Amino acid sequence: MSAVDRFRAFVVERTAGGLDRRVRELGPGDLPPGDVLVRVEWSSVNYKDGLAAQPDGRVARISPLVPGIDLAGTVVESAAPSIPSGSAVLAHGYELGVSHHGGYAEYARLPADWVVPLPAGLTTREAMAIGTAGYTAAMAIVALEARGLAPGAGPVLVTGASGGLGRHAVAILAGRGYEVWAATGKPEEADRLRGLGAAGILTRAEVSAPSERPLESGRWAGAIDAVGGPTLPYILRTLRPGAAVAACGNAGGAAFTTTVYPFILRGVALLGMDSANVPIAERRALWARLATDLRPPRLDEAVTEVGLDELADVLDAIVAGAARGRWVVRLG
Numbered sequence: 606m607s608a609v610d611r612f613r614a615f616v617v618e619r620t621a622g623g624l625d626r627r628v629r630e631l632g633p634g635d636l637p638p639g640d641v642l643v644r645v646e647w648s649s650v651n652y653k654d655g656l657a658a659q660p661d662g663r664v665a666r667i668s669p670l671v672p673g674i675d676l677a678g679t680v681v682e683s684a685a686p687s688i689p690s691g692s693a694v695l696a697h698g699y700e701l702g703v704s705h706h707g708g709y710a711e712y713a714r715l716p717a718d719w720v721v722p723l724p725a726g727l728t729t730r731e732a733m734a735i736g737t738a739g740y741t742a743a744m745a746i747v748a749l750e751a752r753g754l755a756p757g758a759g760p761v762l763v764t765g766a767s768g769g770l771g772r773h774a775v776a777i778l779a780g781r782g783y784e785v786w787a788a789t790g791k792p793e794e795a796d797r798l799r800g801l802g803a804a805g806i807l808t809r810a811e812v813s814a815p816s817e818r819p820l821e822s823g824r825w826a827g828a829i830d831a832v833g834g835p836t837l838p839y840i841l842r843t844l845r846p847g848a849a850v851a852a853c854g855n856a857g858g859a860a861f862t863t864t865v866y867p868f869i870l871r872g873v874a875l876l877g878m879d880s881a882n883v884p885i886a887e888r889r890a891l892w893a894r895l896a897t898d899l900r901p902p903r904l905d906e907a908v909t910e911v912g913l914d915e916l917a918d919v920l921d922a923i924v925a926g927a928a929r930g931r932w933v934v935r936l937g
């Protein structure tokens with residue numbers, strides 16, 4: 606028997622006419638199987654959540670679905686000795702919010718090996734201010750550094766810089782002493798990005814203009830790309846010899862055209878980031894760093910709080926490119 610009775614959840618369900626998206630009451634029997642029942646305190650809004658709530662988003666694998674690809678809260682029932690009842694935890698990725706009910710509910714049931722004990726130094730709200738976006742930004746920085754990027758190596762470009770992933774990437778890189786350049790489609794965000802430590806601002810048009818030239822002057826010592834289709838060709842032809850781009854997102858589109866020349870004449874690398882499938886031990890280790898040396902500076906300034914009743918509008922806004930930092934979702 607469960608201690609939990611009825612609770613609120615934002616549910617997306619396919620219907621003959623499109624999608625039914627609204628807050629409903631669920632019970633524990635509506636949750637998928639798992640070792641750990643979490644009382645969710647905070648979730649967040651990621652671009653993928655926006656897609657999960659669009660009729661043509663191609664993210665949701667079940668219907669009805671409780672979206673929310675990340676969550677943080679307190680364990681209230683556990684069959685896993687490693688994650689005891691009462692512990693503060695977070696979870697993201699794997700099937701969460703895609704084919705397994707996610708964070709937009711007051712309760713979530715999960716396999717224990719999807720769960721990250723909340724690292725010391727982070728509250729559950731801070732963990733979701735970081736969320737999947739901040740985790741992926743940190744993952745990209747670790748991958749670039751593993752390939753040799755270091756502060757002082759030269760300018761590092763971040764695209765989609767006003768969004769969740771981009772904002773965290775700018776803040777963490779600047780905090781580590783990098784010369785960060787932020788590319789954004791929102792000129793009004795330039796001052797805020799400079800305040801985070803960006804050394805310079807590029808417009809979205811500058812980093813997505815097509816070119817006939819397979820290579821241009823090698824400018825970037827590294828890059829983190831949240832936009833995809835329109836920007837990756839620009840980045841590849843402007844990376845310095847031996848540099849790498851961490852390809853994280855597709856907010857601007859998925860398809861892109863490039864040539865082999867950046868790879869065979871400059872030895873550049875295209876590093877793919879897939880935060881959803883990182884093995885749990887590696888995931889827990891990176892979260893420990895997100896609470897310490899990779900913690901995004903000025904985390905509180907990144908955050909806008911919303912409740913379940915406001916989610917439908919916010920999910921549409923993120924897909925429309927309106928993100929400014931992170932939306933965190935208050936539950937319970």
Ligand SMILES: NC(=O)c1ccc[n+]([C@@H]2O[C@H](COP(=O)([O-])OP(=O)(O)OC[C@H]3O[C@@H](n4cnc5c(N)ncnc54)[C@H](OP(=O)(O)O)[C@@H]3O)[C@@H](O)[C@H]2O)c1
Pocket residue numbers: 650651652653737738741764765766767768769770771788789790791809831832852853854855856857858878879880881923924925926927928929930
């Ligand atoms: N690989 C992974 O594991 C992983 C993990 C997390 C996120 N992602 C992906 O990374 C991307 C960013 O995620 P996020 O949660 O940070 O999203 P977000 O908050 O919405 O940020 C995306 C940003 O991209 C920029 N953008 C450029 N062209 C756009 C367009 N045509 N439509 C919408 N936005 C556009 C906008 O910033 P500016 O106005 O500043 O240009 C926007 O704010 C998404 O594609 C997401 O799916 C991937």
